[in-house]
Amino acid sequence: MHKVLQPDGWAAPVGYANGVEARGRQIFVGGQIGWNENCEFESDDFVDQLRQTLQNVVDVVAAAGGAPHHITSMTWYFTDKREYTDNLRNVGRAYRDVMGKHFPAIAAVQVVALVEDRAKIEIQAHAVIPD
Numbered sequence: 001m002h003k004v005l006q007p008d009g010w011a012a013p014v015g016y017a018n019g020v021e022a023r024g025r026q027i028f029v030g031g032q033i034g035w036n037e038n039c040e041f042e043s044d045d046f047v048d049q050l051r052q053t054l055q056n057v058v059d060v061v062a063a064a065g066g067a068p069h070h071i072t073s074m075t076w077y078f079t080d081k082r083e084y085t086d087n088l089r090n091v092g093r094a095y096r097d098v099m100g101k102h103f104p105a106i107a108a109v110q111v112v113a114l115v116e117d118r119a120k121i122e123i124q125a126h127a128v129i130p131d
Contacts (some may be wrong), residue, residue, distance in 0.1 A: 002072060002128065015092065016106035020072040022128035027064045029125040031077070032056035033116055041118045046083040049120045051094040058098060061127045068098065070127040073105040078121040081110040 005019030006012065033056070034049025035041045043049060058068050078084050084091065104125075114122050 002069075013103075015095070016103050018105065020105050022072050022130075024128045024130040025064070027061055027066060027070070027127040027129060029057050029060045029123075029127065031122040031124045032060065033114065033119040033122050035116070035119075044118060044120070046078075046080070046120050047087050047090045047094050050091060051098060053121050053123050054095065054098040057123050057125045061125070064127070064129060066127050066129045068100055069102045070129050071099070071102065071104045072126050072128050074107075074123055074125045076106065076108040076121060076123050077111045077114065078108070079111060079114060080120065083120065084108070084110075 003021040004017045005021055007018065010018065032053050034043070034052040035056075036052065037059075041049070042052070057071070057074070061067065061070060114120075
């Protein structure tokens with residue numbers, strides 16, 4: 001079971017949690033990018049890659065018997081902050097399509113580059129599946 005941590009008096013976050021408390025089996029998801037199961041990019045569009053990246057994270061968690069609601073934290077690394085901010089509505093839609101209305105603790109960081117040249121976003125995640 002997870003508990004969202006929201007300090008008294010803080011403004012409610014939109015699209016993420018400030019903190020999450022959880023007990024159970026810990027799953028550590030290595031950085032996933034927007035390619036398919038054959039390590040092939042199907043699109044160079046930021047939102048398309050985000051959707052695939054999120055699906056890849058969920059698929060790894062599913063391999064441990066988990067689901068999106070077991071994800072407790074994510075760190076998003078993207079190569080262009082403007083691509084992210086200019087597409088927030090579509091980013092939100094892609095997020096909800098894959099993750100539903102579950103919002104873990106999330107950090108988002110712009111980086112100079114990712115190891116795979118075509119990758120526009122990489123997501124590392126942690127999940128906790130209750131005992």
